Amino acid sequence: MATVDLKDVKKVYPSGVEAVKGVSIAIPDKELCVLVGPSGCGKSTLLRMIAGLETISAGTVAIDGKVVNAIGPTERDIAMVFQNYALYPHMKVYDNMAYGLRNRGTPKDEIDSRVRSTAKVLELSALLDRRPRELSGGQRQRVAMGRAIVRNPKVFLFDEPLSNLDAKLRGQMRVEIKNLQRTLGVTSVYVTHDQLEAMTLADILVVMNAGLVEQTGAPLDVYERPASIFVASFIGAPPMNLLALTGSSSGPMLADGIAIGFAAPGTQAVTLGFRPEDADVTFNAEALPGALVLPATVEAVEPVGAESFLHCAAAGSRIIVRVSGRATAKPGDQLRVVAKAEKLHWFDQAGKRVE
Amino acid sequence: MIGQSPLRTVIAHAVLILGILIVAFPIYYTFVASTHTLQTILRPPLPLLPGGQLWNNYSEALFGGIGRIGGVSVGQLLLNTTIMALGVAVGKICISILSAYAIVFFRFPLRMTFFWLIFITLMLPVEVRILPTYKVMVDLGMIDTYAGLIIPLIASATATLLFRQFFMTIPGELVEAARVDGAGPWRFFFDILLPLSRTNIAALFVILFIYGWTQYLWPLLVTNSNDMNTIVIALKKMVSFADADTEWHLVMVTAMLAIVPPILVVALMQRWFVRGLVESEK
Numbered sequence: 001m002a003t004v005d006l007k008d009v010k011k012v013y014p015s016g017v018e019a020v021k022g023v024s025i026a027i028p029d030k031e032l033c034v035l036v037g038p039s040g041c042g043k044s045t046l047l048r049m050i051a052g053l054e055t056i057s058a059g060t061v062a063i064d065g066k067v068v069n070a071i072g073p074t075e076r077d078i079a080m081v082f083q084n085y086a087l088y089p090h091m092k093v094y095d096n097m098a099y100g101l102r103n104r105g106t107p108k109d110e111i112d113s114r115v116r117s118t119a120k121v122l123e124l125s126a127l128l129d130r131r132p133r134e135l136s137g138g139q140r141q142r143v144a145m146g147r148a149i150v151r152n153p154k155v156f157l158f159d160e161p162l163s164n165l166d167a168k169l170r171g172q173m174r175v176e177i178k179n180l181q182r183t184l185g186v187t188s189v190y191v192t193h194d195q196l197e198a199m200t201l202a203d204i205l206v207v208m209n210a211g212l213v214e215q216t217g218a219p220l221d222v223y224e225r226p227a228s229i230f231v232a233s234f235i236g237a238p239p240m241n242l243l244a245l246t247g248s249s250s251g252p253m254l255a256d257g258i259a260i261g262f263a264a265p266g267t268q269a270v271t272l273g274f275r276p277e278d279a280d281v282t283f284n285a286e287a288l289p290g291a292l293v294l295p296a297t298v299e300a301v302e303p304v305g306a307e308s309f310l311h312c313a314a315a316g317s318r319i320i321v322r323v324s325g326r327a328t329a330k331p332g333d334q335l336r337v338v339a340k341a342e343k344l345h346w347f348d349q350a351g352k353r354v355e
Numbered sequence: 356m357i358g359q360s361p362l363r364t365v366i367a368h369a370v371l372i373l374g375i376l377i378v379a380f381p382i383y384y385t386f387v388a389s390t391h392t393l394q395t396i397l398r399p400p401l402p403l404l405p406g407g408q409l410w411n412n413y414s415e416a417l418f419g420g421i422g423r424i425g426g427v428s429v430g431q432l433l434l435n436t437t438i439m440a441l442g443v444a445v446g447k448i449c450i451s452i453l454s455a456y457a458i459v460f461f462r463f464p465l466r467m468t469f470f471w472l473i474f475i476t477l478m479l480p481v482e483v484r485i486l487p488t489y490k491v492m493v494d495l496g497m498i499d500t501y502a503g504l505i506i507p508l509i510a511s512a513t514a515t516l517l518f519r520q521f522f523m524t525i526p527g528e529l530v531e532a533a534r535v536d537g538a539g540p541w542r543f544f545f546d547i548l549l550p551l552s553r554t555n556i557a558a559l560f561v562i563l564f565i566y567g568w569t570q571y572l573w574p575l576l577v578t579n580s581n582d583m584n585t586i587v588i589a590l591k592k593m594v595s596f597a598d599a600d601t602e603w604h605l606v607m608v609t610a611m612l613a614i615v616p617p618i619l620v621v622a623l624m625q626r627w628f629v630r631g632l633v634e635s636e637k
Contacts, residue, residue: 051531052533053531
């Protein structure tokens with residue numbers, strides 16, 4: 001129904017704080033774009049600028065090819081789902097959903113049929129006469145979704161909509177949002193600080209940090225080829241293991257003098273990383289060519305069920321290794337952590353990826 | 356713990372009953388006096404039980420007109436006072452809710468200056484500005500009019516502050532949701548802000564109605580003719596220095612009738628209070 005194009009968008013507050021420092025994102029029609037990043041990275045500000053709730057200091061926001069910088073949220077034809085749902089407390093569920101349509105002068109019978117069919121999709125039909133305070137958190141969340149869907153807007157904007165729900169409900173709603181978005185085929189922008197939500201929902205993942213985009217791409221591409229140390233440690237749980245390198249005449253070495261045994265790509269690499277699931281542990285002492293081998297001491301074991309996480313001390317850092325099933329290692333064990341060379345990530349002085 | 360032993364219950368009730376007696380007895384005695392003839396009242400002691408003049412006294416006061424205040428009936432006085440109290444209460448609520456709305460939800464130049472100007476007027480009681488106000492009212496020809504009674508009392512810094520505090524508790528997301536839903540400033544005010552302020556408005560209405568009802572100094576200055584008097588002023592005028600001149604039975608009737616409307620307002624609005632507290636909405 002609509003594309004969303006951000007071109008070099010900036011936000012400077014009157015206090016001089018630069019919240020968004022020039023962001024360009026192109027979201028194709030019907031795709032769900034997730035903005036993810038730590039608090040204060042500017043992702044919510046960016047969303048609010050798309051919504052028209054914040055003024056745009058520089059750059060352009062275009063919806064459906066039309067620059068909307070100067071027009072208000074109503075005329076942009078967007079719908080927003082807020083973190084605290086922002087339901088009108090004095091209105092029944094029905095009126096909450098109908099309010100936006102009424103303000104647009106939609107005929108009464110059309111409002112009625114749209115509200116009822118939306119309520120059916122979201123399983124809210126039995127709750128239409130209730131007030132928000134009589135609903136559970138999950139139901140309120142649905143009403144907030146319904147209020148957005150019923151308007152049939154060009155773009156959905158989600159501002160951390162699941163962060164007030166408990167973990168189980170969050171998982172359910174995540175799947176539901178994804179399904180709804182795909183069935184309705186509405187271009188969406190979704191802000192979250194939860195990397196799991198970001199990975200599972202996104203068609204396009206945008207990782208933000210300090211007002212800038214760190215990386216844009218399909219979630220798995222971002223996961224497999226993080227463009228910077230920041231992305232590598234932000235996406236993925238537990239985060240990527242990162243080890244500092246020191247150069248020497250015989251090639252790169254780890255902090256406590258362990259030689260890597262093969263060449264690093266390029267000479268600028270100062271940090272080496274590998275994901276917990278890309279490593280394995282062994283108690284044997286055989287030579288393993290083409291792999292990074294780190295002598296390590298197990299400090300803690302976290303059994304999660306299907307997998308276990310070993311927290312180890314190695315090469316002067318703490319690293320985490322994922323092993324499937326029950327772990328045989330116990331705290332205090334000496335073992336070797338092995339990571340294949342092609343699964344290693346290299347980063348330069350500025351934290352950028354080195355190929 | 357509290358209220359478990361019978362002795363404690365007895366003491367608690369005794370204290371409460373004593374308190375009620377102290378508060379209620381003068382009112383009861385006024386009522387008793389309003390049902391006796393003037394002669395009975397003037398010949399002490401006054402009986403403790405109501406007499407047989409209830410109907411005569413009340414109808415004389417309400418419909419007959421009272422000589423000491425130029426033959427104006429208490430009915431007219433009640434009407435005057437009701438118009439004034441309602442005008443003051445409604446006017447204060449309208450003006451203060453609108454100014455609080457402007458101060459909280461709009462960004463305009465000198466916003467904080469206006470806020471502080473309103474705030475500072477809190478420190479100026481009516482009495483301080485009463486002479487200039489009186490002069491203005493005279494020049495505008497508003498002496499002995501309802502407008503003259505109401506308008507000078509119609510702005511309220513306190514109510515503005517109360518509404519401001521309440522508006523500031525309304526989450527920003529709610530305001531934004533309304534904007535996205537296409538509600539302009541007026542729609543937002545009438546569809547969302549006003550319904551959410553219901554309990555605050557009810558509470559303020561009670562306070563301001565009683566404030567308007569009990570006004571003394573301003574009505575005393577701005578009304579000259581007897582048929583524009585409020586009931587409080589009339590009551591004062593009815594009491595003469597010489598006991599024999601005062602129609603005490605009618606004074607008592609007027610006093611009783613003066614109490615009724617505030618009691619009604621409190622009694623009716625109290626249900627709103629309780630409902631507002633129980634249903635506390637967020």
